[in-house]
Amino acid sequence: MSEQHHIKLAEESLQKQTTTLNVGPTHPATHGVFQNIMEIDGERVLETTPTIGYIHRAFEKIAERRPYYQVTPLTDRLNYCSAPINNLGWHMTVEKLLGLTMPKRVDYLRVIIMELARIADHLVCNSVIGVDTGALTAFTYVFQYRERIYEIYEEVCGSRLTTNIGRFGGFERNFTDTAWAKLAEFMKLFPKALEEFENLLNRNRIFMDRTIGAGPLSREMALNYSVTGPNLRAAGIDYDVRVATPYSSYEDFKFNIPVGTTGDVYDRFLVRNAEMWESYNIIAQAIEKIQELDPTVYHADVPDFYLPEKKDVYTKMEALIYHFKIIMGEVNILPGEIYNAVEGANGELGYYLISDGGRSPYRLHFRRPCFIYYQVYPEIVKDGLLSDAIIALSSLNLIAGELDG
Amino acid sequence: MALTNEHIKDRLIAKFGEQLTEWDEQFGLLTVKAPAEMNLKVMQFLYDDEELRFRFLTDLTGVHYPDRKDEELCVVYHLHNLVDNARFRLKVYVPEVKPDVFTATQLFKGANWMERETYDFFGFNFLGHPNLTRILNVDEMDYFPMRKQYTLEDPKRTDKDDEMFGRGGTIAAPVNQD
Structure with a gap:
């Protein structure tokens, strides 16, 4: 007391x-x-x-002493539930600074990976809302699909959680046949699982009673607190970076932006569920579009910036020179100042990069959506019940890595 | 009608005239420098103006430029007009010895933690901030780590030469920590 x-x-x-x-x-x-x-x-x-700040790792400071390609593994550790979005967002920022354009196939491959990451992230968040309300079953039904997504990452980049996926200028290697087979299997099985998941929770009386009206976030408050992502959309604002400022050829895809009305836990849950369906549709469209493109293209032809394949480094003189230059940070990065944002699983993930032409960024700031919208938490749980505060916390999808940077 | 950068610039010049300097439009993002004491006036105008409507604070952060004399520290605001989907970047510079900047928390509640973070790492004194305390670093810390004089590696170490990786000792002289 x-x-x-x-x-x-x-x-x-x-x-x-x-x-x-x-x-x-x-x-x-x-x-x-x-x-x-x-x-x-x-x-x-x-x-x-x-x-907050228990796991602050000073990434912005570290980035000021690392060559550009060594910053990618730092971004992994921001939102580690959807690390590929962070990696590819960083790559796209630097590519924009350098003025590189990617072949369509690279863009579409990136879209596939980023949307898989979004599904993986939302799966964790939504099934954990179920767990926190006492419905453990739904969690067990969908969690193996996150595992399947991780297996696809593994085929593409060799890693599962902290992916370090891709390179400046494309991917480190083409998608293997196994990767495509795993993706096809995921596409075949996932809708059924997600449907089952929704059947278990969406109209479940107990779940609805627990979540409707808990932790409400009005749209005025959401905007004033700079909330972005599914939490903003659940409050009724249809802001999505993929549509507002399309990157990686998102303008080629047809998809909806799901929005909620009251911004409570239930709305946030429904918005994330609907977003998983949209992501699924985007991946399906991307797979279809890719069929028409040259299947051997997986990176842009920018030898000055793209780290060459290892077997070429051992056999070709030119590749060895480029490899050496890139690894030693002797890449000609132009001075410039850029803010580039991607739609991370939690909202607008921004990279504010100032380059003075040196080997490493002069200043790099991550706009971490989690950090910014967590401020709203004391407001949305005020005067509510303690148990509502717990599920409000899980419905915001706080990722400690992104919170602390 | 889409809100163009020229239009934003014209309206701001009509209102503030010569006080806004260092106009820039890198990568299509309109950027301007305002005098430090005017940051709120400019943001309030951008917020209230019926055409500009920059009512979303995307990001707030700091940059340290040790070479800019008497304006070593810079606060960078990224504003967004969600209706017309236009972005805007505002910068104010303050001297390292007296880093006073008016807080934006009255306008945007979301600025609260962003300013605390910027204070935590750069040492800005946000005047009028409701709770200007450290947020990510420990409370006992007595310096502002993102300033350029603090090198990343232990300055006393002599066995490690990473001149070849990232920045060498070129950007800032090592701090004497004795």
Whole structure:
């Protein structure tokens, strides 16, 4: 029990003082290392003070001493549930700075990978909302599909979680036959699983009662707090970077932007579910479009920036020279200042890059959507129940890596 | 009608005239420098103006330019007009010895943590900020780590020469930490 003099308890409050409750830093409900100090009156949350920074790793500072290609593994560790989007977003930022254009096939391959990453990220978030409300079953039904997506990453780049996928100028290697086969299998099986998932939760009376009206976020508040991504769209604003400023040929695809109305936990859940269907459709369109393109193209012809394939490095003089130059950071990066954003799984993932022509960025700032929208958390759980605060936390999809940078 | 960069520029010049300098349009993003004490006035105008409507603060961050005398520290605001889908970048420069900038929290609540982060790493003093404390670093820290004088590697080490990888000792002299 604690005395918080600035908090006025309601007349009808049974207790005469508030209770201080620590949620986190390590707590099953936080799904990551961050802390919330809550003042509660019975089960009602009066005040929340978030503490973050437990896993801050100073990526922006490190990036100022690393050649450009060594920054990619740092971006992996921001939103580690959808690392490929971070990697490819960074590559596209540098390519834009250098003025490189990609062949259509590279763009479409990137779209496939980024949309798979979005599905993987939303799957985790949505199934965990189920877990936090006590419905563990749905989680077990869909989680193997994240595993299937990870297997596709593995075929493309050799890694699963922190992918370091792609290179400046394209992909490190072409999609193998196994990768295409795994993708085809995923495309065949996933709709059924997602349908089953939706059957279990979408119109489930208990789930609806638990989530409708919990942690509501109005559109005015969302805009004023610079919220982006599914959380903004659940509040009713149809802002999506893929449509507003298309990158990687997103303008070639037909898809909808799902929006919600009240911005509560249920809306955020539905928006993410609908986005998974849209992502699925985008991948299907991309697979179809790719059939018409030259299947041997997987990178742009930019030897000055694209790290050559290893077997060429061992056998061709020219490739060896380029390999050496790129690895030693002797790449001619022009001075410039650029802000480039991609639609990350959590919202607008921005890269603000200042180059002074040196080997490494002069300044690199990541606009991390999680960090910015987490500010709204104390507002949306205020005067709600403690159990609503827990599911509001999971419905925001906080990723500690992205939060702390 | 789409909001063009020329139009934004014309309206701002009509309102603020010569006070806005260093116009730039790299990669299509209109950028301008405003005097430090005018950052709120410019943002308020951009917010209120019926045509400009920059009502979304995308990003707020800092940059340290040790070579710019008396304006070593820079705050960069990225604003977005979601209706016309136009972006705008505003910069204000302040001297390292007195890094006072008015807070944008009255206009955008989302600026709260972004300013705390910028304070945490660069040491800006956001005047009027409701809770200007460190956010990612430990509270006991007594320096601002993103400033260029703090090198990444331990300056006392002599066995490690990474001149070939990334930046060598060229960007800033090592700090004397004794």
